[in-house]
Amino acid sequence: MQYLSKSDYKLARTCPTKLYYKKLHYPALTDGSAFMELLEEDGYLFEALAKLHYPDGVAIDETLSLEESAATTLVALQAEQVTLFEATFISAGKLVRVDILVKDGNVFDLIEVKSKSYTPGEQFRNKSGTVFSAWLPYLEDVAFQALVLQECFPAAEIRPFLLLPDSSQAISIEQIRTWFQFDVVGRAGEWARRLVLVTGDVALLQQEPIVITVAVGAEVAALAADVRQFTARLIDSLNPLRRIPPRLSHRCASCEYRLEGGAERNGFVECWRELASAQPHLLDLYYLSETGGGGTPLASELIAQGTVHLFDVPIERLRKKDGSVGKRNQRQIVQIEYSRAGREWLGAELPDLLAGLAYPLHFLDFETARYVLPSHASLKPYALEAFQWSCHTLAAPGAALQHTEWINREPTFPNERFARSLMAHLGTAGTVLAWAAHESMTLRQIAEQLAERNLGDPALHEWLATLGAKDRIVDMNALTIGHYFHPLMRGQTSLKVVADAIWRTQPELRARFATLLGVEEAGAASLYKTLPSRLIAGQLCTIQNGTDALRAYQSMLFATSPADRTAWQDLLRQYCRLDTLAMVLVWERWAELSAAGA
Numbered sequence: 001m002q003y004l005s006k007s008d009y010k011l012a013r014t015c016p017t018k019l020y021y022k023k024l025h026y027p028a029l030t031d032g033s034a035f036m037e038l039l040e041e042d043g044y045l046f047e048a049l050a051k052l053h054y055p056d057g058v059a060i061d062e063t064l065s066l067e068e069s070a071a072t073t074l075v076a077l078q079a080e081q082v083t084l085f086e087a088t089f090i091s092a093g094k095l096v097r098v099d100i101l102v103k104d105g106n107v108f109d110l111i112e113v114k115s116k117s118y119t120p121g122e123q124f125r126n127k128s129g130t131v132f133s134a135w136l137p138y139l140e141d142v143a144f145q146a147l148v149l150q151e152c153f154p155a156a157e158i159r160p161f162l163l164l165p166d167s168s169q170a171i172s173i174e175q176i177r178t179w180f181q182f183d184v185v186g187r188a189g190e191w192a193r194r195l196v197l198v199t200g201d202v203a204l205l206q207q208e209p210i211v212i213t214v215a216v217g218a219e220v221a222a223l224a225a226d227v228r229q230f231t232a233r234l235i236d237s238l239n240p241l242r243r244i245p246p247r248l249s250h251r252c253a254s255c256e257y258r259l260e261g262g263a264e265r266n267g268f269v270e271c272w273r274e275l276a277s278a279q280p281h282l283l284d285l286y287y288l289s290e291t292g293g294g295g296t297p298l299a300s301e302l303i304a305q306g307t308v309h310l311f312d313v314p315i316e317r318l319r320k321k322d323g324s325v326g327k328r329n330q331r332q333i334v335q336i337e338y339s340r341a342g343r344e345w346l347g348a349e350l351p352d353l354l355a356g357l358a359y360p361l362h363f364l365d366f367e368t369a370r371y372v373l374p375s376h377a378s379l380k381p382y383a384l385e386a387f388q389w390s391c392h393t394l395a396a397p398g399a400a401l402q403h404t405e406w407i408n409r410e411p412t413f414p415n416e417r418f419a420r421s422l423m424a425h426l427g428t429a430g431t432v433l434a435w436a437a438h439e440s441m442t443l444r445q446i447a448e449q450l451a452e453r454n455l456g457d458p459a460l461h462e463w464l465a466t467l468g469a470k471d472r473i474v475d476m477n478a479l480t481i482g483h484y485f486h487p488l489m490r491g492q493t494s495l496k497v498v499a500d501a502i503w504r505t506q507p508e509l510r511a512r513f514a515t516l517l518g519v520e521e522a523g524a525a526s527l528y529k530t531l532p533s534r535l536i537a538g539q540l541c542t543i544q545n546g547t548d549a550l551r552a553y554q555s556m557l558f559a560t561s562p563a564d565r566t567a568w569q570d571l572l573r574q575y576c577r578l579d580t581l582a583m584v585l586v587w588e589r590w591a592e593l594s595a596a597g598a
């Protein structure tokens with residue numbers, strides 16, 4: 001028997017065809033995603049804190065089979081008043097586990113815990129009653145559960161709620177995340193889940209004010225008919241399992257079943273069939289969703305007629321709605337023309353732009369964290385914690401590259417020390433180069449945090465203000481979008497994609513940077529695969545992305561063995577250093593092309 005679960009419903013909302021691939025466990029890009037795991041962990045921690053606010057709650061044993069869990073729930077609900085965690089309900093092919101269910105006679109409070117932050121008074125719907133898209137998946141989730149619960153108890157009054165982190169409240173416990181521990185329970189497969197054990201003082205945790213419960217009955221009522229109808233369509237496809245026919249669109253570009261290479265069961269290939277293999281593909285066009293004005297008419301038209309090779313896109317149709325060629329259209333045209341020519345593009349203005357930047361040039365990268373339960377007392381949910389920076393500096397044209405870095409090693413609020421160390425290094429001269437807006441935004445938020453918390457001194461406040469106000473920070477991602485393209489980048493402009501495109505195709509630069517990195521002349525596949533692993537506590541560990549860095553940082557702070565702490569610190573250093581070195585690699589390639597008059 002295939003049940004339709006909350007997570008099935010949520011995935012199928014993005015595309016109903018995906019339900020088939022999910023049920024058959026087709027490989028997906030989200031499998032084993034460190035980012036998804038970290039998000040889930042954060043959600044579990046908040047849920048554990050939320051449940052502590054219901055001290056009478058009784059958990060349904062998650063190691064039971066689904067049917068046993070449902071039967072146990074029904075027995076428990078024979079009580080007149082009871083609060084259940086993970087109450088399980090099955091109705092007509094649908095299955096839900098309710099985070100918190102409070103039964104009082106004939107009234108059931110269905111409480112769904114989410115870790116999306118909420119500001120008291122915030123509205124879920126606009127004036128015409130339409131649910132804001134940012135809240136829609138959360139409210140549909142509750143509406144789906146309410147539907148199942150009402151089917152199980154037709155005479156009951158169901159009152160739906162969202163329990164959320166209150167963004168107006170600050171946490172009061174220092175290092176609250178260390179007051180919990182993870183364990184794994186449940187059966188293998190989709191119902192295996194992490195169990196959070198509370199190791200800290202429960203009474204203090206119960207006083208944490210960041211938990212807010214919001215009634216969402218009106219929103220759920222507004223969505224009910226649509227959710228019921230969509231659910232019926234999905235249920236119809238489950239027993240026997242059949243694939244809901246795919247509707248090919250620009251959205252398939254980001255489908256989690258779009259796997260590169262020759263995966264045996266490839267959902268994308270099964271949907272697109274012979275149209276899947278076009279290289280380069282229309283779906284890789286920069287801002288495909290903005291072709292031919294709003295509503296993607298050009299992309300839809302090309303897909304409908306089976307014209308999915310990038311080179312078959314009619315250049316003359318790449319226009320804004322008003323008929324003009326916008327900046328994104330220009331980028332699209334460059335992508336098509338230079339992919340066809342198989343060579344890089346350097347915009348005519350870039351050499352002068354680079355030549356006009358004041359030395360020293362500081363290539364800068366930050367590592368930061370944002371948790372629903374922040375690490376430090378008096379921080380609000382998702383407050384910024386800046387724990388590491390790396391900077392490669394070119395003091396003058398042709399000078400030797402210098403590297404400087406800072407990493408927080410103390411389990412106290414790091415942001416003032418972060419900013420102070422950065423000020424000591426960057427001073428007031430030269431240009432700061434960063435990739436995208438993360439560094440500028442981080443510095444702005446640190447300035448606000450220090451002001452709010454009465455931290456720092458006037459010199460630090462002024463330096464932070466000056467750094468932002470004088471446009472001293474140059475965004476290399478924006479320079480890329482406006483002035484540089486490599487066919488291997490396809491429609492992407494992230495640092496990793498740009499640096500890897502250069503790394504793979506420029507053997508001389510690769511050899512030089514391999515020396516700077518202290519690695520053997522690395523395989524050409526990826527710059528980011530050159531980082532060596534370390535054996536820590538018997539496990540081979542490496543950091544390849546920001547999420548790995550967050551985990552490594554926590555492991556470093558709380559490692560009990562000094563050797564492990566040092567090993568984590570080394571891994572973090574080499575990772576952040578690689579990011580700024582990757583920026584220098586891109587810069588050097590631009591300088592080479594500028595000198596060659598490309």
Ligand code: SF4
Nearest residue numbers: 015017246252255271
């Ligand atoms: S490739 Fe497109 S149609 Fe197929 S499952 Fe993915 S999003 Fe849906």
